[in-house]
Amino acid sequence: MLSRSHIDTVVRAALDEDAPWGDLTSETLIPVDAAATAELRAREAGVFSGGEVFEAAFALTDPRIVVALRLGDGDRFAAGDTLATVTGPARGVLQAERIGLNFTQRMSGITTLTAAYVAAVAGTGARIADTRKTTPGLRRFERHAVRSGGGHNHRFSLSDAVMAKDNHLAVLVARHGSITAALEAARAALPHTTHLEVEIDRLDQLDAVLAAGTGPRGVGTIMLDNFSLDDLRTGVAAIAGRTIVEASGGVSLDTVAAIAATGVDVISVGALTHSARALDLGLDVRVEA
Template sequence: MLTRAHIDEVVRAALDEDAPWGDLTSETLIPADATATAELRAREAGVFSGGDVFASAFRLTDPRLEVTLLRAEGEAFARGDVLALVSGPARGLLTAERVGLNFVQRMSGIATLTAAYVAAVAHTPARIVDTRKTTPGLRRIERHAVRSGGGRNHRFSLSDAVMAKDNHLAVLTARHGSVTAALQAAREALSHTAHLEVEIDRLDQLDAVLAAGTGARGVGTIMLDNFTLDDLRTGVERIGGRTIVEASGGVDLSTVAAIAETGVDVISVGALTHSARALDLGLDVRVEG
């Protein structure tokens, strides 16, 4: 969950980076008593995200600045729409402008891309989820944007769930002698509240994972990584609803619908955060005197 405390922490760091000793340009050129108004305007269509983060940039710069949000999180907008209004001391408004824009452009870009993936699989039950491929320090911000676009979040961090990949299994198998025994030992060591996910990249690995048990007392999710569509269908059929099936790898807007149609439950898409383009939003400022 994105809290005000976390928003302010991240935004304050960005403001300190952008104006560590003040805004020399505004302090030199703009009279101290000048006021201004500004419109956050869309220069292309998209899905809105980051309103509270945008507002925080202005509030932390000068508490006298007032921000009125005209779009809710996850709301679609058209090119030319005004998304927010800002008014107050001109110096503070101009100082906060770039940081506020950077966040709302980035977050709205992620929300817009996520919405496109969600729309592409809307005819299926499959969920679109993000990954840990986020900008360091901005994970909560970027994952909030994924939710704004209608997507869901994968585990937040390495501390949240067990996700056994090939290297983990190689180490465990050397100790226990088999993938099945290794997974059973891992499940026994875990709290009943912890989720266990296992990644495989070949169909011939599936039986050993299933033999470890499924659901709450075994493997809770099986990730089929970089499978062909035929192999995805075969994997879904062999798992037979006993546990959650996740597909990953090779996912883009041209392939995601076909992947969803294989019957998988979840599709994880790293591109939602690592490849989203910042949306073209502008802040039209008018200094009043």
């Protein structure tokens, strides 16, 4: 998910945004030969993510800065734990501080929230997945964070799979006359390697979707969107293992265990990325003259 070249591209853009003509404060107040030591500390418990990104913020600012990570992505920590140490020229450490923190606080927040969802459905067989409700430009970072928390990724982009939602079906039905005919035409036009997912929001749509066939030569996933628990159970029973069943809509930490208990295979949760709170981490810096 994360390559070094992609990390460098995104982090460099953030650094350029934050200090387009240098760090005026540090260049004015901090001696050019001053050295600094800093510790990345947790102010609350959580699950870590973004170590490589944090490291890149300092390395791209000044390659003489050394970052020593004490945790790997996906590792848990307690409040007060030291997560990394940073040593090097003080001006560079101070300039990169906020960008490094911004990324790892955001990513660790997503990872911590994802881990809570995964724990809530433990033992059910349901998979927690993210959605495309990510911050523009940061999708790879945020989806890496989901994986660090034990979650899974949905399709990465619109280019990766066919996912027929309500508006797509409305257009197709107008042309083909029925959901079944529309899906059969779509499947016939697709390569056998392309996954087809169909979203429905009412039980009375299910038979028409199943009639188009399931599995590699038909519908690979059926998403039951905003279904009640009773309707989820009914839908799972009707599908009877013929294809992947995904639940979405109205998912929270309070509801996810009950949704998983209906027997669905995947629960997609937009909140993992669009509503995760940045974790409270701090960088305590000591500057030596």
